[in-house]
Amino acid sequence: IDRPMAKHLLVLACGCADLTAALTQPPLWNRRTMLASGTGLLGAEAAWRQAVVQAAAAAGGPDLLPPEVVGEIEAGRVVVLKNWLPMAEVTALHADATASFAAGHFKADALASYGRKGKAGTSTGFDPANDRMVMPSFYPSKGTDGPWADPTIGDAAARARFKARMAHVKALLALQLSSRSTLSDENAQTHEMSYTRYGPGAFLPRHTDEHHSQLKKAHPVASGDENLKRLVKSDSIGGQTSIYELASTGGMPATNDAKPKATRRSITWLVYLNQEWNANSDGGSLRVHERAMPAVVPVGSHRGDLQVGWLKATTSEGETPVFLDARRPGDNNCCLYVCTADGKTRALSREPFPASPVLYLAGGDFFARSLLIDGAADKARFHLVDSPKSAISSVLPATGDAGEDGGECARNISPEGGTLVLFDSVSVPHEVLPTTSRERFACSGWFHERII
Numbered sequence: 312i313d314r315p316m317a318k319h320l321l322v323l324a325c326g327c328a329d330l331t332a333a334l335t336q337p338p339l340w341n342r343r344t345m346l347a348s349g350t351g352l353l354g355a356e357a358a359w360r361q362a363v364v365q366a367a368a369a370a371g372g373p374d375l376l377p378p379e380v381v382g383e384i385e386a387g388r389v390v391v392l393k394n395w396l397p398m399a400e401v402t403a404l405h406a407d408a409t410a411s412f413a414a415g416h417f418k419a420d421a422l423a424s425y426g427r428k429g430k431a432g433t434s435t436g437f438d439p440a441n442d443r444m445v446m447p448s449f450y451p452s453k454g455t456d457g458p459w460a461d462p463t464i465g466d467a468a469a470r471a472r473f474k475a476r477m478a479h480v481k482a483l484l485a486l487q488l489s490s491r492s493t494l495s496d497e498n499a500q501t502h503e504m505s506y507t508r509y510g511p512g513a514f515l516p517r518h519t520d521e522h523h524s525q526l527k528k529a530h531p532v533a534s535g536d537e538n539l540k541r542l543v544k545s546d547s548i549g550g551q552t553s554i555y556e557l558a559s560t561g562g563m564p565a566t567n568d569a570k571p572k573a574t575r576r577s578i579t580w581l582v583y584l585n586q587e588w589n590a591n592s593d594g595g596s597l598r599v600h601e602r603a604m605p606a607v608v609p610v611g612s613h614r615g616d617l618q619v620g621w622l623k624a625t626t627s628e629g630e631t632p633v634f635l636d637a638r639r640p641g642d643n644n645c646c647l648y649v650c651t652a653d654g655k656t657r658a659l660s661r662e663p664f665p666a667s668p669v670l671y672l673a674g675g676d677f678f679a680r681s682l683l684i685d686g687a688a689d690k691a692r693f694h695l696v697d698s699p700k701s702a703i704s705s706v707l708p709a710t711g712d713a714g715e716d717g718g719e720c721a722r723n724i725s726p727e728g729g730t731l732v733l734f735d736s737v738s739v740p741h742e743v744l745p746t747t748s749r750e751r752f753a754c755s756g757w758f759h760e761r762i763i
Contacts, residue, residue: 375479380733381487384578386605387630387738391724395731396476396582404473405584405728407466408446408506408752414465416458417444417508441510443743448756449500459505473754474504477580480733481758484578489609493761494577501574504756509595511750515743517600519697520736520757521576523617523635574759576736577611583726584752590725595746597732599739600697603713603720604630608650610738615763618737620679622649622692623718630718632738633693639663647683659684659693676715694718697740726751 375395383390411417420443447457458464481502485495509515581597590596602621607629611618620633636646643663648656660683680690694716712721723744724732734741736757 375476376483381484384484384733384735385489385609385611387602387610387632387735388605389599389601389722389724389739389741390731390733392731392733393727394729396473396729398729400469400473401584401586401728403466403469404506404754405586405752407469408508408584409750411446411458411465411506412444412508416464417446417506419443420445420507442513443515444508444510446506446508448504451500454500456500457505473582477504477756480580481578484758490612490614491577491760493574494758496572496574496759496761501759502756503576503759504754507753507755509743509746509751511748512745513743513751514745517598517697517740517742519738519740520579521617522737523619524637524762573762575617575762576757577760578758579732579734579736579739580756580758581732582754583730583732584728584754585726585749586728588725588727588749588751590723593747593749593751594744595726595749595751596723596744597726597741598721598723598744599734599741600714600719600721601739602630603718606630606632606738607652608632611735612737613650613656616648618696620647620693620695621716621718622689623694623716625692628692633659637666659686659689661685696738726753 377392380390380392446459448459449455449457459470461467482495485492488494585593585595588595602624604624608631610632613632613634616634616636616638618632619635622628622631622633624630631649633647633649636648637644639646641663642665645666646663647659649659650656664683675695676693679695680693684690684693694714713719714721724730
């Protein structure tokens with residue numbers, strides 16, 4: 312470890328021992344005690360948030376992730392850790408979620424309502440109780456905290472223990488994943504967390520959780536819209552402060568009148584709260600569409616350029632992420648490229664091109680191969696991460712588990728209580744299969760990283 316990092320960790324470790332010990336014994340955690348020395352000029356929630364993140368970055372915290380997790384995420388794989396959350400905590404959170412739903416603290420989710428309209432052909436008779444509903448930590452469109460963060464609602468202590476546990480996960484990933492150190496930045500309304508509930512018959516169509524900014528401009532998507540709303544509403548809030556910057560200022564945020572730095576969804580996570588769940592009879596599995604072969608270089612992004620596609624593995628070439636650089640000067644500002652094993656990059660187009668709608672249309676693979684990629688071998692291998700859907704998509708033949716290019720491998724993950732799921736938010740298409748007669752509850756969210 313380098314000296315600056317060691318110095319920061321030493322500073323963070325001092326004064327965090329009591330909190331770290333508490334996190335290893337969640338039922339004994341005392342929020343009032345932890346806040347006693349940290350409130351100062353900060354509100355209680357802000358002081359708690361900073362203390363949690365500082366403790367998460369300090370040495371000696373609980374070992375929550377096995378060593379192979381980082382490599383699996385960077386290879387584009389979905390990590391599944393069964394029995395990760397102690398059953399006592401699963402029970403407490405499930406009870407809190409069901410009581411909060413009964414009390415009216417959940418709202419219909421946008422993606423799920425779209426799925427319901429698509430299934431029924433109309434929004435008439437839409438019943439939120441039978442679709443996907445969420446109890447969010449904040450409302451991006453309003454710039455306000457949501458019921459998850461409200462200490463007066465339900466079992467706030469159980470939610471606080473869980474949030475502390477996830478803060479450790481976030482800090483571990485920030486330290487270990489390649490080029491994602493800004494996962495550890497902490498600012499209000501960036502790291503999303505919520506309860507999710509699927510009523511009987513509810514489902515979620517195939518999608519990815521984050522998209523390149525050029526795709527958002529051409530074809531707005533849920534994740535992009537929410538990030539945009541959050542940034543617009545946060546114009547009056549000070550800039551983001553990392554946990555390491557907090558350490559150098561004694562744990563207090565430095566004054567900063569600049570707008571907060573833009574963030575994006577980086578890591579998707581879920582923790583299921585369903586006891587005695589049988590996916591064969593109860594449905595509700597998470598279906599993930601991984602590539603059949605693991606990626607040969609880290610997925611998701613490269614130096615701030617988000618992944619938009621793949622070069623399919625062959626007998627001599629590995630599965631390779633394709634990134635979109637949209638920061639070239641002039642109107643022709645885009646270029647597709649791949650990274651090689653020796654750290655170099657290779658352009659897939661001879662000349663830069665303008666942001667093109669062919670990347671956002673049904674059949675986008677065909678148009679991108681024909682118009683944007685020059686080499687014959689690259690044309691044959693290219694595939695968009697998740698080809699966009701349009702009205703014509705419904706009449707096209709089903710692609711099956713191997714996907715449109717034959718390079719995918721679908722697998723189902725049962726939403727059994729205590730299971731933790733982690734994956735890259737950009738590179739892994741996924742969906743939720745319909746439930747049958749039971750409610751399906753989970754804690755879900757996204758760790759954000761800063762947009763360069």
